[in-house]
Amino acid sequence: MPPTVAVVGGGISGLAACYHLARGPHPPKVLLLEASARLGGWLQSTRTADGAVFEHGPRGIRPAGVVGTDTLHMVSELGLEGDVLPVPGDHPASRNRFLYTGGALHKLPSGLGGLLRPVPPFSRALLWSGVRDLLTPAGTEPDESVHAFVHRRFGQEVADIAVDSLCRGVFAGDCRALSIRSCFPALFEAERRRRSVLLGLALGSGKERGAESGLSQRARAERWSQWSLRGGMETLAQALAAFLRPRGVELHCHAPLHRLRRHPDGRWQLTLADGTVMADYVVSALPAAALAEVLPAETEPLAQELRHIPAVSVAVVNLQYEGVTLPVTGFGHLVPSSEDASLLGIVYDSVAFPQHNSTGAASVRLTVMLGGAWFGQSFGDPVAVAPALLLQRAQVAVREQLGLEPAPTRSIVKVHQACIPQYTLGHWQRIERINRFLAEQRLPLSLIGASYTGVSVNDCIASAKVAVGQLLGQLR
Ligand SMILES: Cc1cc2nc3c(=O)[nH]c(=O)nc-3n(C[C@H](O)[C@H](O)[C@H](O)COP(=O)(O)OP(=O)(O)OC[C@H]3O[C@@H](n4cnc5c(N)ncnc54)[C@H](O)[C@@H]3O)c2cc1C
Numbered sequence: 001m002p003p004t005v006a007v008v009g010g011g012i013s014g015l016a017a018c019y020h021l022a023r024g025p026h027p028p029k030v031l032l033l034e035a036s037a038r039l040g041g042w043l044q045s046t047r048t049a050d051g052a053v054f055e056h057g058p059r060g061i062r063p064a065g066v067v068g069t070d071t072l073h074m075v076s077e078l079g080l081e082g083d084v085l086p087v088p089g090d091h092p093a094s095r096n097r098f099l100y101t102g103g104a105l106h107k108l109p110s111g112l113g114g115l116l117r118p119v120p121p122f123s124r125a126l127l128w129s130g131v132r133d134l135l136t137p138a139g140t141e142p143d144e145s146v147h148a149f150v151h152r153r154f155g156q157e158v159a160d161i162a163v164d165s166l167c168r169g170v171f172a173g174d175c176r177a178l179s180i181r182s183c184f185p186a187l188f189e190a191e192r193r194r195r196s197v198l199l200g201l202a203l204g205s206g207k208e209r210g211a212e213s214g215l216s217q218r219a220r221a222e223r224w225s226q227w228s229l230r231g232g233m234e235t236l237a238q239a240l241a242a243f244l245r246p247r248g249v250e251l252h253c254h255a256p257l258h259r260l261r262r263h264p265d266g267r268w269q270l271t272l273a274d275g276t277v278m279a280d281y282v283v284s285a286l287p288a289a290a291l292a293e294v295l296p297a298e299t300e301p302l303a304q305e306l307r308h309i310p311a312v313s314v315a316v317v318n319l320q321y322e323g324v325t326l327p328v329t330g331f332g333h334l335v336p337s338s339e340d341a342s343l344l345g346i347v348y349d350s351v352a353f354p355q356h357n358s359t360g361a362a363s364v365r366l367t368v369m370l371g372g373a374w375f376g377q378s379f380g381d382p383v384a385v386a387p388a389l390l391l392q393r394a395q396v397a398v399r400e401q402l403g404l405e406p407a408p409t410r411s412i413v414k415v416h417q418a419c420i421p422q423y424t425l426g427h428w429q430r431i432e433r434i435n436r437f438l439a440e441q442r443l444p445l446s447l448i449g450a451s452y453t454g455v456s457v458n459d460c461i462a463s464a465k466v467a468v469g470q471l472l473g474q475l476r
């Protein structure tokens with residue numbers, strides 16, 4: 001009898017783990033347990049009757065690097081090539097990103113010209129920040145906040161405006177609390193390797209490549225900045241499910257894991273609402289805090305570590321407008337916390353992905369993102385906040401920041417509770433302690449997903465691949 005692997009959590013991490021478990025020559029028996037009614041986790045897309053697609057979670061995946069290449073390989077194997085919507089390098093959504101500060105939109109500088117002269121909202125040419133980085137000695141701390149690191153290397157303005165906004169636009173988080181080592185490992189390692197972040201990035205760390213496919217080669221040739229799918233990101237979860245079912249993977253929705261116990265014979269006993277299942281190995285693709293709640297008493301030190309990985313809530317407001325024109329064209333704009341802490345930024349979805357507009361319509365579709373690390377102070381408890389308040393806040397922001405006066409013709413408000421994990425200072429040590437505990441206790445348990453080593457869809461898929469590689473090595 002092949003061993004049984006239970007994958008818990010049916011977001012992209014859990015689905016990718018099943019994919020890697022199922023595609024080998026001697027796959028174990030695999031069952032996926034998902035608490036909710038659907039698969040995909042934060043990959044959520046609404047498709048309307050008139051052909052529009054609205055993303056409530058991720059809206060673009062980067063093709064770059066090993067992880068980006070590997071994801072495109074999986075997309076090819078799932079037969080989704082024809083559904084990929086690329087954003088090529090010369091597209092406005094690739095070239096133009098904006099900051100909203102001092103009541104105006106400012107394009108982020110790009111190209112040499114943009115670095116040589118002062119470009120608002122920066123008071124000095126960014127070239128000087130680059131020179132500062134080249135001359136500053138390497139740091140000696142094992143970790144630093146993202147803000148402290150960037151302040152030290154590039155100066156206060158870059159830290160207060162550019163990096164504050166960047167952390168809001170990726171982690172919905174506060175750069176003064178987030179860890180440089182865990183949130184932006186490439187920057188941390190570049191400084192360690194070459195003393196200068198810019199030098200380290202320019203000289204790179206080798207030319208490692210993932211599993212190439214026709215898609216990844218096209219992405220490189222056309223310099224895609226990101227890609228989506230014709231039916232929205234949720235299509236990826238659905239295609240994974242369609243790949244897994246005929247290969248015998250049991251996909252169970254409405255199956256929340258209540259308790260995880262070690263049976264005397266060394267296997268895991270998983271308690272569900274309607275009974276128990278046994279598994280030789282468990283892959284947890286749950287958010288860290290959710291896993292902490294189901295672990296057995298004897299793993300309390302692990303549960304303690306997991307409870308210390310926080311996550312922030314984000315309100316996602318999708319808006320559609322007719323008969324209006326955006327004042328600028330690009331990916332979207334971010335708002336630094338000093339300008340307005342409650343409003344993280346606005347994505348101009350119809351610029352990057354006009355294919356997601358209603359059939360034949362030239363709508364403007366926007367996504368306003370609110371809250372994040374500032375959710376509580378701005379809107380109170382995410383469980384209790386009134387959607388009408390968030391909609392109102394989003395509409396006012398669109399009017400003030402983009403000058404769109406008419407009311408939207410369509411709106412969808414979602415409040416995603418604890419949706420983006422925060423890698424705070426010292427996160428790397430927590431991950432080391434977790435891994436040490438798992439190894440010392442010889443627990444047949446892998447932890448994957450956004451809570452640990454990267455929040456992007458690519459990182460989640462990569463964490464699943466690595467864990468499954470190690471697991472299959474142990475089972476062999
Ligand atoms: C608003 C937003 C925008 C984003 N934008 C981007 C982007 O543009 N590009 C990008 O690359 N990334 C983006 N991300 C990040 C990325 O989407 C997520 O980090 C990723 O989807 C997380 O996947 P996951 O499988 O690790 O976790 P989740 O999606 O959280 O999946 C975990 C699953 O576990 C289930 N679960 C919980 N408890 C239990 C239990 N007890 N038993 C069984 N199941 C349980 C949940 O129901 C859920 O389905 C965004 C995220 C958000 C929220």
Ligand SMILES: C=Cc1c2[nH]c(c1C)Cc1[nH]c(c(CCC(=O)O)c1C)Cc1[nH]c(c(C)c1CCC(=O)O)Cc1[nH]c(c(C)c1C=C)C2
Binds near residue numbers: 169170172333334455
């Ligand atoms: C305004 C809030 C948010 C926007 N997107 C996200 C939030 C919280 C979430 C998010 N965005 C990205 C990722 C993945 C990171 C990765 O490593 O691929 C996540 C979790 C992609 C991203 N978005 C922006 C940047 C700079 C990145 C990093 C990758 C890249 O360079 O493409 C900027 C950005 N995000 C948002 C807006 C409005 C915006 C800039 C104009 C929305």
